[in-house]
Amino acid sequence: MNPILDNLEIELPSWAFGNSGTRFKVFGTPGTARTVQEKIADAAMVHKMTGLAPRVALHIPWDTVDDYAALSAYAHEHGVELGTINSNTFQDDDYKFGSLTHTDKAVRQKAIDHHLHCIEVMNETGSRDLKVWLADGTNYPGQGDIRGRQDRLAESLAAIYQHIGPQQRMVLEYKFFEPAMYMTDVPDWGTSYAHVSALGERAMVCLDTGHHAPGTNIEFIVAQLLRLGRLGSFDFNSRFYADDDLIVGAADPFQLFRIMFEVVRGGGLDANSGVALMLDQCHNIEAKIPGQIRSVLNVLEMTARALLVDTDALAAAQEASDVLGANAIFMDAFYTDVRPQLAQWRTERGLPADPMTAFAESGYQDTINAARVGGTQSSWGA
């Protein structure tokens, strides 16, 4: 396999190991983690099976603990590290009508303070990235002043950014819609880019693959943000219609292939590229740990296929405007089954050849099903 594959690392979200659902229903599942420690243990199992998931992202306050240093040590003992810190300004009653953009200065300050608290957590966990995703927006035309909200957003972000340490970064996620239905305050990459450009060099864009209008060419945005030096991180998942948060690559594996091709093309898998690949999914009905393993494998497999593209031949065909020829070279890589080679690649690294089967046979699920009885299963906490 292409040696660049060795640079592949995929960060797992702690919340993928808790319950999630739709507005209609959140179903529970036996064995679901009840504490952040149990989530980390589950994430560590994904890493043990795949060797590709060395970090776990936290969500504050869902994963609040008294002692983050102890939590880091706990993670380290389980073979993983703590990663990105995700803020949450959408589940407190005060944020019903906005957070960093709220008309009420007190609410804005509360939301800013929450982010400063997150930075303190980062200082303790050694996390690099503060990820800011905002539910801010409006449901009705006229409800908010679009322009004024942007100005307040810029002011709030600047107040947070000045506390970002020299080894830290802020990544600003955009989202087309939901939960706000008429207008979100950071709806597209252009808005996120305009804000992070104004903030400074350690502010970057976070691209969630499920946060675009229908038909949007996501790999174009990947290429553009890499070109502009502002692609900070991915939230990987897949979707058919809205922000479905399905297993990455499940809805359109060819799209994931194209995205990973542009990541490679733009240097996003180079050592120290600064591009963090993260999952952000919700396992509403599927088994959670296998769901994460499947997701990690999908990213791996599509990356491996993307690395098979004969880029010299492709460049020559592109140069010659050979439409079908260039496409054929591109598709040849996508159509190649890389799974046997990847099994060998894993074996060489001391990993299970077949992570899904290895997990099934590990007995881990039975163990946690038996152990995790009583208490409250983790969830989005809404």
Place this chain on the structure above:
Amino acid sequence: MNPILDNLEIELPSWAFGNSGTRFKVFGTPGTARTVQEKIADAAMVHKMTGLAPRVALHIPWDTVDDYAALSAYAHEHGVELGTINSNTFQDDDYKFGSLTHTDKAVRQKAIDHHLHCIEVMNETGSRDLKVWLADGTNYPGQGDIRGRQDRLAESLAAIYQHIGPQQRMVLEYKFFEPAMYMTDVPDWGTSYAHVSALGERAMVCLDTGHHAPGTNIEFIVAQLLRLGRLGSFDFNSRFYADDDLIVGAADPFQLFRIMFEVVRGGGLDANSGVALMLDQCHNIEAKIPGQIRSVLNVLEMTARALLVDTDALAAAQEASDVLGANAIFMDAFYTDVRPQLAQWRTERGLPADPMTAFAESGYQDTINAARVGGTQSSWGA
């Protein structure tokens, strides 16, 4: 005003008076109804203000009571009647993977039995319509057998339909996506139409204005279903992106105008047309009772505008292929401000000229805010 406006009646959903939200958060609001009786009282207030909302739809089991005859009497005393009965097969753990389409015959039977129970409720409340909306569907390709699910759906619906009384109807709602993300079992009007046609004359289609793919011409479907004699009812709401369940007419008042024009064109507002106009909205952040009043008024105002279309002149322009002329006749009606005449129309009927202001000045909201303390606010109950 056109006398056909006197036929306008809009059914209110009991759940609009409880809390709802997104998967991210359900916010509470002071004064929110805690019982079905309180919901009915709120709905009755909407009718008192508008004179247009004489019926309240119930959702089973959210609105389950021991004595439906007593509940009917309660409603009647408040000036309204009980309307459509909505079944619910999406919030029981057994339905995690489907209800009427489930592979497990026992789960299917449970879902069928739930509908038979709903018919019993109808027998007690005197309701005409059983509305069936299914959350059934799958999230991943391969998860379910699309064809087999259709066959099971047909079988289950037939088992229910045979219990529908001679004065009753089943209306089958379709929905493009959500909560299932890859495939829903009744995704479009064609599927609903195929099923109700197979069932019999008392099976009809329910059209929810928020349940279509982007860009779908909804008024075309209205016209087509009226032509085919299968438009049973509407679930009115509005949307920008997904099934936003916003106030009807809020996102695109011109679309509501076009829909009401086709309803009138196809006889849907004629006496005994059999077309039930119902709201199905979720007031996540807006005041609930005013939200329903606003919704009723939007339907009224757009219907009144639609009734202003000079249909003789329009027909002549259409006959002559006069594109701009026909469009101008159509738009002239839409652009006319009917609110003054409607205020007078209300006054003549002993109703408040300005229902929104009348409600605000009624003191009702303060009363319920003070009275409804303690207990659990109604919600979707997920």
Place this chain on the structure above:
Amino acid sequence: MNPILDNLEIELPSWAFGNSGTRFKVFGTPGTARTVQEKIADAAMVHKMTGLAPRVALHIPWDTVDDYAALSAYAHEHGVELGTINSNTFQDDDYKFGSLTHTDKAVRQKAIDHHLHCIEVMNETGSRDLKVWLADGTNYPGQGDIRGRQDRLAESLAAIYQHIGPQQRMVLEYKFFEPAMYMTDVPDWGTSYAHVSALGERAMVCLDTGHHAPGTNIEFIVAQLLRLGRLGSFDFNSRFYADDDLIVGAADPFQLFRIMFEVVRGGGLDANSGVALMLDQCHNIEAKIPGQIRSVLNVLEMTARALLVDTDALAAAQEASDVLGANAIFMDAFYTDVRPQLAQWRTERGLPADPMTAFAESGYQDTINAARVGGTQSSWGA
């Protein structure tokens, strides 16, 4: 390979061998066919390379000749047969405001007569299917009477249908939008289904894979129409946004896989299934003959992958509501590279192992580039 693969036949459209373009520009290409005979010769070359494309669909009046029997003989000599006859009621000035739905009875009769002429052509060519795709629709609300147009459409279709011979069929294609922008008269499968059901048993639906709203689950429609016994034919192509008419499978190969899986599931590849697989593509910038070969191969390859699904294991996983297990079985087939086996399958049948290379090496393109000088290249003729 699965023996059902031997039933695979893909009909080619004559117009794929002429020029096409967008509203912005139609580019010419050396060697483009100038006559229907040259188009047939090109199509025959696709069949010679692939063994899968034994029929050529004609478009009237683009492919009008004096002697259809002679044209059939010409095709037969080249190793192919004439197939579906496509009517055209969108390029005559009389049809500016509609054809079968026009308010002017004389225009409607002209359009009906055109279809009767097409049936006469079918009688001479021995074609089974008359394909009706209509550009009818309106650009502005109010421009046409939606309901009246449906009634006229039904009447016109009935007038045509009564001339369809006992061995012939009418297939009615639907299209979401374009060239009409506000409303098309046959926008969705439901409308097509309602009309063909009213006509009779030899009226069927034609599903063009590019004619749906964003996010539509096409394989669901395939499954549904097969279940209802009304899937007459496919127009294969692919799209990213609108009716892009790109090479089938190019935009989303996984979607094509899912579609072919449902075709097989529903018996559409069984002998005498009555489901015609046809290409309907426009090669605006790509080489035309290789483009058709590539398209045929894409259908073949995705069908071969779909046939690899372990349907027993899949049914068991579906029965057990094993979401990830069922999906994995499905994906395993999609991820398998079938190209080596297909090369062998071709070799066994005396076909080139690599049709794309075989064509490139055949010298055919150079020959036609040299021969086809002067005259007017075929195009849509708009």
Place this chain on the structure above:
Amino acid sequence: MNPILDNLEIELPSWAFGNSGTRFKVFGTPGTARTVQEKIADAAMVHKMTGLAPRVALHIPWDTVDDYAALSAYAHEHGVELGTINSNTFQDDDYKFGSLTHTDKAVRQKAIDHHLHCIEVMNETGSRDLKVWLADGTNYPGQGDIRGRQDRLAESLAAIYQHIGPQQRMVLEYKFFEPAMYMTDVPDWGTSYAHVSALGERAMVCLDTGHHAPGTNIEFIVAQLLRLGRLGSFDFNSRFYADDDLIVGAADPFQLFRIMFEVVRGGGLDANSGVALMLDQCHNIEAKIPGQIRSVLNVLEMTARALLVDTDALAAAQEASDVLGANAIFMDAFYTDVRPQLAQWRTERGLPADPMTAFAESGYQDTINAARVGGTQSSWGA
């Protein structure tokens, strides 16, 4: 009326007076202009009827003449001025695979030179704006190198920009798709913004209201670009599905209202705002001159409604998070019929009270129908 309405000016596109169509057919219409002079005469008639359309945009090479100074004088004599110069790099065979982004340096230079020629035209006509819309893009994944194309685009734009005079501007238009179907090189406002920011202060973004993905909140982009100081101009039209180029406001008048509200809110109608409002529409089936009059009136009427918003009350309601109250203030303006006041406003300015009727009664159409016989009707020239 609000005095800011006096600042309203709407530029007309010369090509709206020629024929246009879809890829299926371009229909002719009696009286269609055959020369740029006739187009200008038609545009002048629109201005005479409305008083709002003092400028005519040219498209090069469609409107190429030997003597632009003479053309300016001709326009001036007819009561209008020449406006924006639109380049065209999509109808020459050399541009089949791109223009400013082409892999072939010679083609890129040809495209650059075309723009330099356009600047020369501007120097002669006194036009301020060079509008660059590119058809560049690809139809198939792999066909082009997304990143390389961006770099070549940046280089080409810089080569053009350095010739933009101190009183001139370059406006870069973005478009979601079409004619390229997989990827366009300037697909969204973010890309256009990134390029114009890199170029300099006289480079601006052009927003075409039909060039967005489904569901995009266009007024948000308007507000954002005004905030960033980069909204150079509008191309107004309307759409239901794709880039339908219908009469502005026809598909969704409420959207046009919201857009104009944000234009006003952001100072875009202030004197010397630098925001050019232009129409860019195609009258495929509708009468051309009345179509332009209707378009101008739609912009006027929605602007007048937007100016009715009680902004103090709105700000107070927004400040108080009064969702329904703020929305009601907003909608009250939209629902108000401004046509009588606008008729009076026109009368006071010596204009026809009813421009549509005035045009119909003017005899102009009959005159040109009779006069413009023979010759070739203007069209896109594809």
